[in-house]
Amino acid sequence: MTATHLPSPKAARAGSGAPPAPAPRPRRRRGGAGGLALTLLTWAVTLVFVAPALWMVLTSFKQEADAYTDPPRIFFEPTLDRFREVFAADFAPYLGNSLMATLFSTTLVLVLGVPAAYALSVAPVRKTKDVLFFFISTKMLPVVAVIVPLYVIAGRIKMLDNIWTLVILYTAMNLPIAVWMLRSFFLEVPRGIVEAARMEGASLPRVLWSVMLPVMAPGIAATALICMIFSWNEFFFAVNLTASQAATVPVFMTGFITSEGLYWAQLSAAATMVSLPIVIVGWIAQRQLVRGLSMGAVK
Amino acid sequence: MRAVPPATGDPVRRPLPAALAVATAGALTLSGCAGAGAINAGGEDPLVVAIVANPQMQDAIALQSHFEAEHPGIEVNFVTLPENEARAKITTSVATEGGEFDVVMISNYETAQWAENGWLTNLQPHIDATEGYDADDFIPTVRESLSYEGDMYSVPFYGESSFLAYREDLFREAGLEMPENPTWHQIAEFAAELDDDEAGVAGICLRGLPGWGEVMSPLTTVVNTFGGSWFDAEWNSGLTSPEYREAVNFYVDLVREHGQPGAANSGYGDCLTHYSQGRAAMWYDATAMVSTIEDPASSTVAGLSGYAPAPVVQTDRSGWLYVWSLAIPATTEDPERAWEFVEWVTDRDYIETVGEEFGWERVPPGSRISTFENPRYQEVAQAYAQPMREAIETADSDNATLHPVPYEGIGFVAIPEFQDLGTRVSQQISAAIAGRIDVDEALEQSDDYARSVGETYQREEQ
Numbered sequence: 001m002t003a004t005h006l007p008s009p010k011a012a013r014a015g016s017g018a019p020p021a022p023a024p025r026p027r028r029r030r031g032g033a034g035g036l037a038l039t040l041l042t043w044a045v046t047l048v049f050v051a052p053a054l055w056m057v058l059t060s061f062k063q064e065a066d067a068y069t070d071p072p073r074i075f076f077e078p079t080l081d082r083f084r085e086v087f088a089a090d091f092a093p094y095l096g097n098s099l100m101a102t103l104f105s106t107t108l109v110l111v112l113g114v115p116a117a118y119a120l121s122v123a124p125v126r127k128t129k130d131v132l133f134f135f136i137s138t139k140m141l142p143v144v145a146v147i148v149p150l151y152v153i154a155g156r157i158k159m160l161d162n163i164w165t166l167v168i169l170y171t172a173m174n175l176p177i178a179v180w181m182l183r184s185f186f187l188e189v190p191r192g193i194v195e196a197a198r199m200e201g202a203s204l205p206r207v208l209w210s211v212m213l214p215v216m217a218p219g220i221a222a223t224a225l226i227c228m229i230f231s232w233n234e235f236f237f238a239v240n241l242t243a244s245q246a247a248t249v250p251v252f253m254t255g256f257i258t259s260e261g262l263y264w265a266q267l268s269a270a271a272t273m274v275s276l277p278i279v280i281v282g283w284i285a286q287r288q289l290v291r292g293l294s295m296g297a298v299k
Numbered sequence: 300m301r302a303v304p305p306a307t308g309d310p311v312r313r314p315l316p317a318a319l320a321v322a323t324a325g326a327l328t329l330s331g332c333a334g335a336g337a338i339n340a341g342g343e344d345p346l347v348v349a350i351v352a353n354p355q356m357q358d359a360i361a362l363q364s365h366f367e368a369e370h371p372g373i374e375v376n377f378v379t380l381p382e383n384e385a386r387a388k389i390t391t392s393v394a395t396e397g398g399e400f401d402v403v404m405i406s407n408y409e410t411a412q413w414a415e416n417g418w419l420t421n422l423q424p425h426i427d428a429t430e431g432y433d434a435d436d437f438i439p440t441v442r443e444s445l446s447y448e449g450d451m452y453s454v455p456f457y458g459e460s461s462f463l464a465y466r467e468d469l470f471r472e473a474g475l476e477m478p479e480n481p482t483w484h485q486i487a488e489f490a491a492e493l494d495d496d497e498a499g500v501a502g503i504c505l506r507g508l509p510g511w512g513e514v515m516s517p518l519t520t521v522v523n524t525f526g527g528s529w530f531d532a533e534w535n536s537g538l539t540s541p542e543y544r545e546a547v548n549f550y551v552d553l554v555r556e557h558g559q560p561g562a563a564n565s566g567y568g569d570c571l572t573h574y575s576q577g578r579a580a581m582w583y584d585a586t587a588m589v590s591t592i593e594d595p596a597s598s599t600v601a602g603l604s605g606y607a608p609a610p611v612v613q614t615d616r617s618g619w620l621y622v623w624s625l626a627i628p629a630t631t632e633d634p635e636r637a638w639e640f641v642e643w644v645t646d647r648d649y650i651e652t653v654g655e656e657f658g659w660e661r662v663p664p665g666s667r668i669s670t671f672e673n674p675r676y677q678e679v680a681q682a683y684a685q686p687m688r689e690a691i692e693t694a695d696s697d698n699a700t701l702h703p704v705p706y707e708g709i710g711f712v713a714i715p716e717f718q719d720l721g722t723r724v725s726q727q728i729s730a731a732i733a734g735r736i737d738v739d740e741a742l743e744q745s746d747d748y749a750r751s752v753g754e755t756y757q758r759e760e761q
Contacts, residue, residue, distance in 0.1 A: 064597045068572050070499075089360075155397045239384055240391070243399035244347045244376035255379035259567055260353045260587050262575070262597045 053275070060269035064262040082269035086256075091273065094252035099277070100163050101238075101248055102231040105170035109178045109227050110220065112171070117182035118208050122194060132183070135176040147240055154241055163246040169237050174227040181226065185219030185292070186212065221285050222292025232278050249274045345374035346640055348402040349392075351385045351623065354590060355457055355663040356404070358653055359644055365652060366643050373636055382512070393418050398630040401637040405453055407444035407622045407696070408711055414447035420627040423450035425638045432642060436667045438688075441622050444696050453626035454645045457587075458665030460609070460618040460690030461520060461710070464574065464588060465581040467605040469493055469500070483521065483549065483610045486581065490557035493580035502557030504579035505550065507732040508566035511721025514728055516619060516710035517583055520609060522546040524617035526701040529712050529749060534705055534756040536749035538724070538742050542701075548738050551731050563733035575600060583609065585621065586665065586687045593660065593682065606686040613701050619710030620694035622666070665691050705756070716752045723748045 059067050061078040120128055150169075151160070159165045189212060197207045213220070235250040242251065253274055256267045282289065350356045360377050367374060378400070380388060389403045393413065405413070413419050426434045434442065434451070441458045445451050463486070465477055473492055478485060490502030506514045522528070527542035537543055554562045559573050567584060574582040575591055575598035582588070595601040609618035625645060627637045643649060650670055653662045660679045664670055664687065671677070671688045680687075699709040707713040711721065727741035 065576075065599070068576055070576065070578070151391060151397065152395060155395060160397055161399050239380070239388065243349070243378050243392075244345070247378070251380070254381055254384060255352050257381040258352045258354060258357075259382045260571075260585075261591050262572065 056268045056275075057272050059265055060272045062265045062268075064265050067265040067268070068262055082265050083273070085266055086270045086273055089252070089255065091249075091252065094247055094249045095277075097163055097166075097242075097246055098232060098248040098250075101166040101170055102228050104167045105174065105231050106224050106227045108167070108171040109174045110224060113175055113178035113182055113223070114213075114220070115208070117179045117186055118212065120179070121183045121186035122204065122207075132180065135179050138172070139176050143236055147236070150237075151240060160241060161243040161245045161247075163242075165241055166234075166237060166246060166248065169241075170227075170231040170234060173234070173237075174230055177230075178223050178227055181223045182216075182219065185216055185223075188219070189215050218288040218292035220292070221288035225282065225285055225289055228281065229278055343372065343636075345376045346401045346636060347376050347378060347399060348404075348640065349378045349380070349385060349389050349400045350404040351382050352379045353382075353587075353623070354661070355623075358657055358661060358663075359456075359649075362649075362652060362656065366640065369643070370639055373639060375640060383510075393628045393630075396630050398628070398632075400628060401631045401633070402640055403626055403628055404456065404623060405626050406624060407441075407620065408708070408713060408717075410445045410453045410624065410626065411447045411707075411713065412715055413626070414450075414452035418629055419452045420629055420631065420634050420637075421450050422452060422454060422627065422638070422641070425634075425642070426451060426454070429638075429642055432646060433669075436647065436669050438666065438668055438691055440620060440692060440694050440696070441666060444620055444622055445624050453624035454641060455622050455624045455666035456645055457663035458620065458622040458691050459586045460620055460665070460687065460694050461517065461584060462586055462609055462618060462686050462690050463581060463583045463607045464592065464604045465489075465607065466577075466600065466603055468603050469580045470605075477605060477607050479607075481607050481610045483524070483612050486583075486610045487549070487553050487557075490553060490581060494557040495580075499578055501559040501573065501579045502581065503553065504559045504565070504570040504573045504582040504584075505554045505562065506566055506570060506584065507554055507558070507562040507729055508564055508569070509722065509725040509729040510566065511711065511718055511725060513566045513725065514732075515721045515725045516585075516621075518547065518550055518728065519710050519712075520617045520619050520699075521550050523700045523709065524610075524612045524614045525549070526613045528700040528702060528704045530704060530706065530753050530756075532703050532705055534753040534760070536746050536753050538746040538749050544738065544742060547728065547731075547742060551728070551738050554732055555734070563729045586683070586690060589680070589683045589687070590661065602682075604682065606683045608686060608690060614699075616690075616693050617699075617709075618690040618694050620691065620696055621710060714752075714756075716755075720748055720752050 058074070060082055061080070062073075062076055063079060063081070066073055066076045120131065154160045154162075154165055193211055193215070194207055197211045202210070233250060234248070235254075238248045238251050239254070242248070253267065253270045256263055256270050350359070356379065360379070363375055363377070378388075379385075385404065389400065389405065390409075391397065392399050393403060394416075410419070414421075426432055434454075437455055438458065441455050442451065445453045445455060463481065470477060470489075470493075475489055475492060477489075486503065492502070493500065494502030506517055508514055519529070522543055525542050525546035527540055527546050528537045531537050559565055559570070559579055561569075565573070570579070570582055570584055571588060571591055573579045574588070577599050589606075592598045592604060593601050608616065611617050625641045627634050627641065631637050645666065647667060647669055650662045650667065650673075654673075654675060658679070659673075659675045662670060662676060664676075664680070664684075671684055677684055694709060696707045696709055696713075708717075711717055724745040727736070727745045730736045731738045731741040
């Protein structure tokens with residue numbers, strides 16, 4: 001759900017404003033009516049994407065009974081009680097676990113994925129395609145098929161309810177996607193730059209560190225953010241492999257779902273709190289993100 | 300890779316390590332140092348208790364400080380999950396000896412089966428050794444449902460049966476009167492009378508959502524009272540018997556004609572919303588409903604309902620029995636400490652504490668006779684305490700059907716295969732409620748599933 005926050009119109013505006021982009025201007029001049037229609041359509045589509053998240057935020061300020069009215073109520077007496085209940089439920093340890101799982105796994109993904117993608121794009125070998133498919137094939141097995149062996153192995157080596165188990169699994173889960181994304185960004189970098197650096201006598205690692213990475217920064221930021229969102233929102237491994245010590249925020253959220261009472265407002269408040277960190281990260285990184293994502297999109 | 304010093308003055312890279320360091324430090328602080336576990340003052344690991352996220356359990360969490368004050372040196376960590384996730388997680392953990400939990404919340408469905416498998420600690424010695432615990436105060440049907448070979452393997456936190464809630468005001472307006480022991484055919488007539496599309500009030504709300512613990516719970520009680528059963532005494536499937544067919548046809552027709560809109564997707568929660576927002580005239584479901592529908596903060600119909608026993612046809616009673624209880628897995632390293640918590644939360648004093656701290660309408664009912672006899676509880680629960688008590692006290696898990704059957708259980712069949720079997724059959728029934736297939740088709744298909752389960756027991760008996 002958090003992903004729907006990201007492509008906000010502000011992000012799009014910031015992105016198009018960053019580099020001097022003469023290309024769209026002539027198009028705008030072409031037809032007033034067409035341009036207006038496109039703007040309206042953009043707003044309409046944006047609204048469709050953002051509406052569920054906005055409704056969630058609105059619901060989080062309601063009393064439970066207000067959350068269940070038919071027809072749904074837009075005007076009501078707002079309350080912060082639901083947020084108080086979320087904080088009373090000891091939110092901090094879950095937040096800490098989620099931050100740890102997300103940050104460490106994303107760092108590991110970048111440390112392993114950047115050199116891998118670099119090698120596969122700059123120095124392709126005969127089996128490059130096979131290697132790439134091998135990476136992505138690891139995503140083809142549904143996770144539910146491996147959960148029992150994973151649970152039993154984690155239990156035997158005393159790694160159940162341990163945050164490092166999640167760090168390892170999230171790294172493995174995101175690495176294939178990161179390698180594919182990063183490789184497409186590496187391929188965007190003009191070969192001339194690499195060749196010029198090589199002519200100057202730079203080694204391949206040096207080319208990566210001093211030439212490629214600065215150019216690639218938006219792409220890396222976009223990849224990192226995608227990995228962070230996936231790790232942050234991951235529920236299945238977290239609910240099955242953790243208990244009281246290593247549980248993450250999606251597991252915390254489900255604690256508000258009950259089969260014997262009303263819970264929509266409380267769940268909305270928890271979901272709003274849980275979404276905030278990723279929304280903030282997306283907000284801060286929006287410029288890089290839009291540049292990075294459009295970089296990949298060209299390919 | 301050769302280490303190359305980063306180029307100076309690069310605006311992109313410099314803030315990253317600093318930001319990462321700050322964020323990591325923050326994460327470590329919040330999570331209490333790398334998830335290694337908060338070590339309490341006594342130096343012992345905290346007690347890990349897995350519970351289902353129902354309102355009564357949330358109250359237990361809120362009262363945790365009382366327990367810790369009375370039992371210095373024992374810290375409790377709760378793992379709270381919705382019913383389905385909790386059941387799956389607790390079953391996995393207990394069955395594979397994962398050992399994450401010291402205390403688990405289970406029900407009368409699991410207790411005897413798990414005790415037989417040797418997965419649970421026998422609580423009887425602890426009960427007998429605890430002065431003032433008063434196990435005789437547990438409602439006999441509840442105690443029986445949590446026992447295996449005469450010993451209790453889990454102790455009740457709260458129990459529930461099923462009954463019928465109806466809107467007394469709507470009955471009065473329509474000139475109807477609810478009989479003391481209504482039959483299902485009378486209920487169908489009332490539903491037809493009270494069904495009011497214009498006012499947005501359904502005649503009756505009944506579950507239709509797939510799931511062995513959703514549509515199958517009320518439907519199985521209807522089947523029982525129509526004279527049907529899942530299996531006959533020789534483990535032959537009973538799903539295509541005339542009684543089973545009649546019961547399912549009755550249920551499906553009733554909910555399709557006079558039930559709530561979108562009934563095929565309605566579970567307990569959805570019916571709760573319908574009824575508590577005044578969109579249904581009757582509702583047949585778990586007695587636990589009262590804590591929400593009689594609470595003015597979450598219900599627009601508080602104080603307007605009457606309660607009648609579960610409707611019947613051929614049997615004298617048909618309400619189910621479901622008990623949320625606490626057990627100690629056999630893998631628990633220190634059952635003594637675990638018992639201290641279990642004893643605290645299921646003791647008579649705990650019910651007093653909840654009554655005083657949160658109000659008597661919020662106490663977990665249906666476990667102890669003394670709760671029903673407490674004047675302060677009777678005062679707040681006068682509309683429903685008596686029908687609830689009767690329903691629980693008379694729910695007989697051993698003789699729920701008209702004819703003898705080889706299994707126990709009222710709203711379920713207490714065999715391990717039932718979770719899967721019940722869910723598969725419920726999908727067929729739900730499809731029939733949605734109108735995608737007819738009832739005969741649904742039952743023919745369901746009969747295949749039940750037959751294959753029955754055959755495994757027939758082979759065992761040979």
